[in-house]
Amino acid sequence: MSTPDKPERPDLTGWRRRQQLRRSSAAQPIPSGKTYRRKPKSTRAQEIRDAYR
Structure with a gap:
């Protein structure tokens, strides 16, 4: 990849860094405190x- 004459926009640089982290094996899901519970409709x-319990 060649270096461009103009530097990349800062927001694109940040996006590219986050995207590489998402693709890497270092990416880990953040556990949420919420759990899904199915409730009866009525x-x-x-x-x-x-x-029946």
Whole structure:
């Protein structure tokens, strides 16, 4: 890759650096405190579900 006459825009430099990190094996997902919980759509559905427990 040849060096351009004009330096790259600073926002593109930052984007390129973040993109390389995303592609690398060093990228790790950030654990979230939220967990997905499926809830019944109605109280009747909840009563039916809880009856079998």
